[in-house]
Amino acid sequence: MSVTLDDITALAKRRGFVYQSSELYGGLANLYDYGPMGAALLRNIRNLWWKTFVDDRDDMVGLDASTISHAKIWEASGHVAGFADAMIDCKSCHVRMRADHLIEDYFTKKGKEEKVEGKSLEELDALIAKEKIPCPTCGKHTWTTVRKFNLLFPVHLGILEESQSLAYLRGETAQGMFVNFKNVLDSTRVRLPFGVAQLGKSFRNEITKGNFVFRTLEFEQGEIEYFFDPEHTKWETLYEEWKKTMWEFATKTLGVNKSNLRWRAHTDEERSFYSKRTEDLEYNYPFGYKELWGLAYRTDYDLSQHIKFSGKDLSYTDPQSNKKFVPHVIEPAVGINRLFLMVLADAYWKDDQRRRIVLKLNKTLAPYRAAVFPLVSNKPEIVAKARSVYTTLKSAYPTVWDDRGNIGKRYLAQDEIGTPFCVTIDYQTLEDNTVTVRDRDTAEQQRVKIDELKGAVA
Numbered sequence: 270m271s272v273t274l275d276d277i278t279a280l281a282k283r284r285g286f287v288y289q290s291s292e293l294y295g296g297l298a299n300l301y302d303y304g305p306m307g308a309a310l311l312r313n314i315r316n317l318w319w320k321t322f323v324d325d326r327d328d329m330v331g332l333d334a335s336t337i338s339h340a341k342i343w344e345a346s347g348h349v350a351g352f353a354d355a356m357i358d359c360k361s362c363h364v365r366m367r368a369d370h371l372i373e374d375y376f377t378k379k380g381k382e383e384k385v386e387g388k389s390l391e392e393l394d395a396l397i398a399k400e401k402i403p404c405p406t407c408g409k410h411t412w413t414t415v416r417k418f419n420l421l422f423p424v425h426l427g428i429l430e431e432s433q434s435l436a437y438l439r440g441e442t443a444q445g446m447f448v449n450f451k452n453v454l455d456s457t458r459v460r461l462p463f464g465v466a467q468l469g470k471s472f473r474n475e476i477t478k479g480n481f482v483f484r485t486l487e488f489e490q491g492e493i494e495y496f497f498d499p500e501h502t503k504w505e506t507l508y509e510e511w512k513k514t515m516w517e518f519a520t521k522t523l524g525v526n527k528s529n530l531r532w533r534a535h536t537d538e539e540r541s542f543y544s545k546r547t548e549d550l551e552y553n554y555p556f557g558y559k560e561l562w563g564l565a566y567r568t569d570y571d572l573s574q575h576i577k578f579s580g581k582d583l584s585y586t587d588p589q590s591n592k593k594f595v596p597h598v599i600e601p602a603v604g605i606n607r608l609f610l611m612v613l614a615d616a617y618w619k620d621d622q623r624r625r626i627v628l629k630l631n632k633t634l635a636p637y638r639a640a641v642f643p644l645v646s647n648k649p650e651i652v653a654k655a656r657s658v659y660t661t662l663k664s665a666y667p668t669v670w671d672d673r674g675n676i677g678k679r680y681l682a683q684d685e686i687g688t689p690f691c692v693t694i695d696y697q698t699l700e701d702n703t704v705t706v707r708d709r710d711t712a713e714q715q716r717v718k719i720d721e722l723k724g725a726v727a
């Protein structure tokens with residue numbers, strides 16, 4: 270892939286997709302703010318996700334749980350005890366990093382693939398020592414031992430210190446679906462198999478490598494818990510169906526190039542003990558193939574844990590057979606910000622022939638469907654006509670107005686934010702009610718009747 274992360278971050282900043290968070294005060298590492306274009310692109314991704322996985326299906330319902338949640342939830346889920354990264358410090362230059370990243374990157378540079386998830390701290394120490402892995406920053410081999418570092422952000426609720434109670438910012442949205450399973454059953458007409466979907470922010474105190482929005486402390490997830498009766502529904506079939514659905518969402522709905530995607534099955538060592546199968550859909554980011562979307566068959570582990578910790582009955586009674594049991598679950602979990610970065614990387618095109626940068630975004634993803642320009646800004650008839658075309662188009666699609674600078678510059682600015690169509694109102698418009706419509710990818714223009722404009726940009 271020829272596009273670099275620097276290309277993407279520069280464009281993202283220049284055109285208002287992504288800014289560093291708290292930049293005015295020196296910035297905060299691994300946190301980002303999304304500007305006007307970024308907010309629009311994120312919203313479009315989110316809306317397509319919701320439409321595909323909730324609105325267009327009759328076996329799915331939505332949920333929106335709070336981001337601050339009871340400490341017990343995270344004890345039951347295993348996050349308090351086990352949701353930790355192994356970190357290591359360089360004693361010479363004091364850089365802190367994830368031990369798994371240190372080892373994996375070392376092997377990648379040697380042309381080998383090594384996955385270390387699931388290894389104990391002692392095994393990581395031994396591997397680093399055996400290979401004499403140097404610090405990527407200063408080159409020395411003076412490491413501390415590997416230590417565990419919990420990723421959950423604790424919060425203290427209440428204003429009086431003595432009566433404050435510990436809660437956590439959620440580390441994933443998934444637990445919201447498990448702890449509300451009974452509420453959803455009792456308050457809706459769902460029947461197995463069915464899924465509960467949620468979009469929302471999660472928080473992890475990650476040690477990151479600074480791969481832009483790929484791994485951040487605060488991020489958005491789109492997670493689904495698909496509940497089923499393993500005696501009625503074959504999990505292998507369901508699993509394959511979800512793989513197909515996820516693949517189609519990435520390649521068709523978001524329009525990403527198939528050749529940049531691949532499935533990777535977790536090894537026995539890295540897979541959680543309760544999961545029967547876990548595979549990651551990986552995208553070929555500018556820094557290599559990395560997890561975009563996880564798909565895990567989690568059996569009845571999560572509901573059973575919450576039954577154990579809460580003492581409440583979270584089982585399901587089959588309305589036909591009266592069989593009472595704890596449903597099993599398949600979980601497709603994606604990061605919306607990783608979809609965002611994927612879409613930017615995939616759409617980025619350096620058009621050397623016309624000396625421009627184009628974001629070849631799918632029409633449904635682009636922040637604006639069309640831009641409307643009056644050819645000149647000092648002819649009131651042209652401006653008035655353009656204004657009326659703009660108002661009409663804006664009632665159907667997100668549309669932007671631009672009358673600054675020359676037409677060429679306006680085109681280049683729209684190309685960089687991925688606007689598929691630029692509509693120009695010129696002298697001929699006043700005579701025959703036609704406008705020029707320029708196609709973003711081919712840069713070709715054609716004259717279209719104003720009456721037919723909505724259809725032309727559909």
Ligand code: ATP
Nearest residue numbers: 475483484485488490560561562563602603604607
């Ligand atoms: P990774 O191995 O990359 O840390 P994970 O396996 O811990 O990811 P999950 O817990 O399965 O991730 O979360 C589901 C999805 O949420 C991931 O596939 C990813 O797209 C997204 N995600 C997880 N952590 C982050 C993060 N720190 N920043 C942005 N997105 C994230």
